[in-house]
Each structure stands twice: as C-alpha cells, then as structure tokens.
Amino acid sequence: MDACAECQQACETCNYNCCAGNPDMAECARLCLDCAAICAACVTLLARDSRWAAQLCQLCAQVCEACAAECDKYDMDYCRECAAACRRCAEQCRAMATVTA
Numbered sequence: 515m516d517a518c519a520e521c522q523q524a525c526e527t528c529n530y531n532c533c534a535g536n537p538d539m540a541e542c543a544r545l546c547l548d549c550a551a552i553c554a555a556c557v558t559l560l561a562r563d564s565r566w567a568a569q570l571c572q573l574c575a576q577v578c579e580a581c582a583a584e585c586d587k588y589d590m591d592y593c594r595e596c597a598a599a600c601r602r603c604a605e606q607c608r609a610m611a612t613v614t615a
Contacts, residue, residue, distance in 0.1 A: 515560045521578060521603035522553035528585060528596035542584045542593070549581040549600060556607065571611040578604035 525546040533543035552574045559567040582600035585593040 515557050517599075517603040517606035518553040518556045518560070518574065521599045522550045522557070524592075524596045524599035525550035525553070525581065528592045531592045532588065532590050539588065542588065545577070545581040545584045546596065549577050552577050553603060560610070568611045571607040575604040575607040575611070578607065 529543050529546035529550070533539040533546055536543070552570070556567070556570055556574045558564075559570050564570075578600040582597040582604070585597035585600065587593075
C-alpha cells in the first residue's frame with residue numbers, strides 16, 4: 515500500500531508541476547492522472563482486503579509502467595521522480611497480485 519500511496523503522490527505532483535497546461539506533455543498529464551487514480555483505488559481495495567485487489571494490482575502495474583515510460587521522455591526532476599515511484603509501485607503491485615491471487 516505504501517508504494518501505491520507514494521506513486522499516487524508522485525504522479526499528482528508531476529502532473530501539477532510539469533504536465534498540467536503544457537500541451538507538449540498532454541499524454542504525460544493524462545497518464546499521471548490515470549496512474550494516481552488507480553493507485554488510490556489500489557490502496558482502498560488493499561486496505562479492506564478486497565477480493566478484487568489482486569486483479570486491480572495487475573492493472574495498476576501496467577498503468578504504472580506506461581506512466582514511467584512516458585515520464586522518462588522528459589528531463590525534469592518531477593518526471594524522473596515520478597518514473598521511479600511508478601516503477602517501484604509496479605514491482606510491488608505485481609508481487610502483491612501474485613501473493614493474493
């Protein structure tokens with residue numbers, strides 16, 4: 515859950531500080547917001563031990579990897595931090611999905 519919460523925060527921060535309002539970074543902004551939303555949903559489902567948590571964690575890992583790949587295209591601190599948080603979250607979500615499946 516911690517990795518998801520950290521990723522959510524990093525994505526929101528990246529979107530706010532780098533992507534929002536920058537038309538050249540529209541896809542990055544969308545992915546950051548999508549990633550933040552799915553990470554928040556994972557935290558919620560994991561916290562209540564939902565039977566759907568493993569499936570959502572699998573999807574979260576995919577979204578995190580896509581967000582990390584997009585953020586890697588930009589040489590800004592917030593984007594690099596976001597990409598790193600996304601990779602950590604993807605790794606943890608995949609592990610969690612395997613354990614709870």
